[in-house]
Amino acid sequence: MLPLFVSGRDARTIPVWPVDTAGLEGWLAAQPATAAAWARTSQFRAQAGQVLKIPSANGELAATAFGLGEGGDPLLWRALPEALGPGTYAIEGRMTEDTARMAALAWALGSYRYERYKKPVKADAQPQLVLPDGVDGDDASRIAEGVFLARDLINTPANDMGPQELSDAAAALAQRHGAALHILAGEALLHHNYPMIHAVGKASVRPPRLLDMRWGDVNAPRVTLVGKGVVFDSGGLDLKPSDGMRLMKKDMGGAANVLGLAHMIMGAGLKLRLRVLIPVAENAVAGNAFRPGDILNSRKGLTVEIGNTDAEGRLILADALTEGASEQPEYLFDLATLTGAARTALGAEIPPFFTPDDALAAQLSLCSQRVADPLWRLPLWQPYARGLESGIADVNNVTEGGMAGAITAALFLQKFVEGARVWAHFDIYAWNAKAGPGQKAGGEAMAIRALYALLRDRF
Numbered sequence: 001m002l003p004l005f006v007s008g009r010d011a012r013t014i015p016v017w018p019v020d021t022a023g024l025e026g027w028l029a030a031q032p033a034t035a036a037a038w039a040r041t042s043q044f045r046a047q048a049g050q051v052l053k054i055p056s057a058n059g060e061l062a063a064t065a066f067g068l069g070e071g072g073d074p075l076l077w078r079a080l081p082e083a084l085g086p087g088t089y090a091i092e093g094r095m096t097e098d099t100a101r102m103a104a105l106a107w108a109l110g111s112y113r114y115e116r117y118k119k120p121v122k123a124d125a126q127p128q129l130v131l132p133d134g135v136d137g138d139d140a141s142r143i144a145e146g147v148f149l150a151r152d153l154i155n156t157p158a159n160d161m162g163p164q165e166l167s168d169a170a171a172a173l174a175q176r177h178g179a180a181l182h183i184l185a186g187e188a189l190l191h192h193n194y195p196m197i198h199a200v201g202k203a204s205v206r207p208p209r210l211l212d213m214r215w216g217d218v219n220a221p222r223v224t225l226v227g228k229g230v231v232f233d234s235g236g237l238d239l240k241p242s243d244g245m246r247l248m249k250k251d252m253g254g255a256a257n258v259l260g261l262a263h264m265i266m267g268a269g270l271k272l273r274l275r276v277l278i279p280v281a282e283n284a285v286a287g288n289a290f291r292p293g294d295i296l297n298s299r300k301g302l303t304v305e306i307g308n309t310d311a312e313g314r315l316i317l318a319d320a321l322t323e324g325a326s327e328q329p330e331y332l333f334d335l336a337t338l339t340g341a342a343r344t345a346l347g348a349e350i351p352p353f354f355t356p357d358d359a360l361a362a363q364l365s366l367c368s369q370r371v372a373d374p375l376w377r378l379p380l381w382q383p384y385a386r387g388l389e390s391g392i393a394d395v396n397n398v399t400e401g402g403m404a405g406a407i408t409a410a411l412f413l414q415k416f417v418e419g420a421r422v423w424a425h426f427d428i429y430a431w432n433a434k435a436g437p438g439q440k441a442g443g444e445a446m447a448i449r450a451l452y453a454l455l456r457d458r459f
């Protein structure tokens with residue numbers, strides 16, 4: 001369990017009273033007169049995220065109240081660790097099991113810091129939460145660790161998070177959970193028929209790779225995760241402008257997220273056979289870079305005309321998905337920072353997902369709601385696949401005009417997943433543009449808490 005949690009109260013435990021706007025007057029009435037007066041003096045109105053610190057007669061922190069506003073945001077509790085000083089806190093009053101579980105998880109999620117490159121300052125000890133009754137602290141910790149792993153990997157800049165370092169991170173995770181990791185690097189990708197991973201990554205001095213991790217009972221149902229691992233996306237010869245390139249260290253966000261999800265799955269010991277496939281490449285510029293107009297062969301055998309070297313993610317994913325689908329897993333999920341168009345459609349906070357399977361889509365939406373990990377289904381609108389036609393190859397990697405770019409990218413991927421019984425593709429941003437209460441700007445886990453909930457229900 002993370003040190004953010006303790007299992008029981010003692011004499012120094014500080015109460016936290018959750019108060020919503022409707023309950024404010026009732027709560028004030030139930031408090032000692034001095035505390036109620038202090039709340040009024042401090043203009044505590046139970047606004048969402050508002051924190052009231054109530055001193056004792058000798059000026060120490062005696063109790064706190066936490067404003068829930070109208071009470072609609074189950075992750076609001078992320079704001080607390082930052083707002084409170086060091087100490088041990090316990091949530092007062094009755095909560096449903098769901099509310100308590102989300103509160104504890106949110107507490108952990110809000111405690112994240114990324115300090116690798118900062119001069120060490122004497123940081124205050126992190127506040128600790130007494131686990132609310134009935135909450136599985138190990139599970140909350142596991143989820144938070146998975147999220148933190150994803151964030152750390154994304155936040156680490158490309159000079160320190162190249163193909164080698166991303167492999168090392170996968171190896172460390174595999175080692176921790178007793179998983180097997182197989183790596184193909186450089187020319188070996190050609191010998192083992194991953195031509196598009198090789199083509200995208202070959203212009204970098206840091207050669208491309210395919211990471212292949214397996215874990216669990218070989219006879220259990222198969223779940224395969226595929227994550228886009230572009231350690232930096234310059235756009236290639238179709239070079240991105242400065243604005244577009246600035247954040248492209250995060251283009252391995254899909255890989256980071258599937259590793260975070262793998263941590264949750266393996267840590268929980270779910271009864272499934274896990275495979276994680278991560279195609280890793282740096283989309284760089286050099287004399288030997290792949291070019292617009294080149295035609296690549298793919299693992300599947302389809303020839304792909306390169307309309308744009310900046311649509312590199314779908315190329316490396318296609319080869320990995322072909323391999324993943326060939327085993328006919330029960331579930332095949334891919335996560336990728338695939339298109340700017342997904343952001344145009346839904347903004348940075350809501351990843352679209354695509355699946356031909358209506359039942360899976362419904363389950364995913366329910367899980368997404370239950371754990372407050374937003375997702376929204378977009379259609380695999382087959383008529384748009386016509387835009388991917390090429391005059392001289394089997395398929396083009398982009399469409400002309402670029403309308404519905406997130407959908408056409410998903411339709412491109414779909415050409416390579418034949419065989420998978422149930423496939424879903426998640427086009428994630430993997431980044432918080434702005435800091436919010438309990439949310440740091442920077443790398444972010446997206447879709448994996450919902451997926452973990454789905455897999456936990458099923459296995």
Ligand code: BES
Pocket residue numbers: 233235251308310311312313337338339340341343398399402405429
């Ligand atoms: N990694 C980018 C997509 C991206 C850009 C995600 C910005 C999040 C924020 C991807 O490789 C890319 O460059 N996609 C192009 C595709 C286009 C050339 C068809 C895009 O979205 O502009």
Ligand code: MN
Pocket residue numbers: 233235283309310311312313
């Ligand atoms: Mn790109």
Ligand code: ZN
Pocket residue numbers: 230233251310312313337338
């Ligand atoms: Zn990219």
